[in-house]
Amino acid sequence: MLQRDYTTSQLDVLEAEAIHIMREVAAEFERPCLLFSGGKDSIVMLRIAEKAFWPAPIPFPLMHVDTGHNFPEVIEFRDRRAEELGARLIVASVQESIDAGRVVEETGRRASRNRLQTTTLLDAIEDNEFDAVFGGARRDEEKARAKERVFSFRDDFGQWDPKNQRPELWNLYNAKIRKGEHIRVFPLSNWTELDIWDYIRREGIEIPSIYYAHTRKVFERDGMLLADNPWITRGDDEPVFEAVVRYRTVGDATCTGAVQSNAATVEEIIEEIAATRITERGATRADDRASEAAMEDRKREGYF
């Protein structure tokens, strides 16, 4: 007779699954890398990587696609975290892609480097010959992502074909690819935004300061509060004002909105998210608002 029923908490199950996925990649691929932006999902993913290979160091480099328009607090955090871990950090620069003529900078009031990142990312994957790329995307984020595999195949153009995905059964992942192709791997597929925050709280993980409430100069556009920053052109009808805000997601400063909030601790953030009626991408991401299928279209091209 068993003495107890061996119940496992949801965070333990999700963590065990993510560790399993990371070890599969380390075992089956030649040159993996982990996309690390300094955002909360990639921070959690990095902690899982530490756990998966401990006491050995993480057996792959980190990579960040830097639009050059990121929040300085996040870039500082990114560099410090990589240094603490002794990890190699590759910074793929959108500015360099522009300078090299690989992409053309958008112009106008709504110019953003969001879409340009795809070219920089795919070039960096090719230049470094990465065959597996860890991303922190979650299926609860967005409806196209809800149908994406944990091991998501990309052809030699880096493209995702949602109608032609490999079936994924049990905990068995198909890692077979040809040269030039790669797999995007999403160890946090089954996590929700709330799971991420519960985990950050449980593990006592440090996150960049902009996730907590702070006073910032902002202006309003399309119902979102955008930070007043040197890379964005404001109209005369978009006056700057000070507000107490925090970020729910962290991306390029030109398309990531802040939310008004007084949540100054992880506990207060969890309370706020549990009560919110708007998704994180709906509240804060202009890049997803382009159309009904904005994310799917970008993913097809090779986006994160």
Place this chain on the structure above:
Amino acid sequence: MDILRFATAGSVDDGKSTLIGRLLFDSKAIFEDQLEAVERTSRDRGTEYTDLSLLTDGLRAEREQGITIDVAYRYFATPRRKFIIADTPGHIQYTRNMVTGASTADLAIILIDARKGVLEQSRRHAFLTTLLRVPHLVLAVNKMDLVDYSEERFEEIREEFTSFASKLNAPDLTFIPISALHGDNVVSRSENMPWYNGSSLLHHLENVHIASDRNLVDVRFPVQYVIRPQRATDPALHDYRGYAGQVAGGVLKPGDEVMHLPSGLTTRIASIDTYDGPVEEAFPPMSVTLRLEDDIDISRGDMICRPNNQPHAAQELEAMVCWMTDASKLGPRTKLTIKHTTRTARALVRDLHYRLDVNTLHRDESAQALGLNEIGRVSLRVTQPLFVDDYARNRLTGGFILVDEATNNTVGAGMVVEAR
């Protein structure tokens, strides 16, 4: 709080999307911006009501064609449990998607339209669910409002399905009369069906006991990755050698005598390590790192078990296989790559014994090959021994995938039977 993974089977006509929409909506897992987007799209398309299937049908092609192409995963939580729904489409690629969704499910909900009763499709869903050994099955008899909440009708359907299910080796079976549209017996008990004494669907999902569904008896630890931090700055780690993996069965404890396969050598567990410190026991689905007392040559794909309870080391496999591609067929002499636990080998199909008609359960022994979405019993010869159990005994050590060597696509899913 634990996690319940469940699969839903049925077509749009059965009210499946409405049911999922209601579960998500009532547990506040649908957000205002999502609902607004769905309402906007419904309006643009000229649909009279808010089409909740648009919440799950996220791909452009699905929206354009009004169909569901692929398994969609949805998430919600109540104070008692976190839920992961594998929502599988009703028509296109049905078997392949259902098999995929059911492979990790603790429970499956099969929807039946109370007016139509048990259809061929319901039988197919039930068969696939039991083939994949989903431990709990819920027959949600929907649209009870359209049969005047009739107890008699519900009992008729229950009897018909029970008699069919007895042929299937069906697991824990629960019948719940519901109306997804009106919410009867979905979240709370319905006043319209006072004759029904059971739980509401959500109450059942929150309380069904799943902890003992895992195999906690047969120790199975497929070695996934060898951790050797040779370059570590800490000299104490120079000789560290840990075997990382996810426990697939049983309970492991430090000091336990264990056997390594394929060598057959025995040793003891020195410690069970994690980043958060050593643990006193490890069981499914924990991902841990084992250190052993003796130095044995162990690599990825090997298995650690107990000397008196070993899996079968098999090069000849008998299995039920579901074929998942229309680009090729499976028949005698087909060569494939097989992935089972952490071991990958090559496999040759020696024989196709029969093809199973998933609607009638008839065995067609004259079949020469399996095509897309077909299921059959095959014999495989594998280039190196796999450490298998009957799928019925352990889904993780009894399940495998087949990969096409030319296209690298996953083309088949297999379940070991009669391991020997």
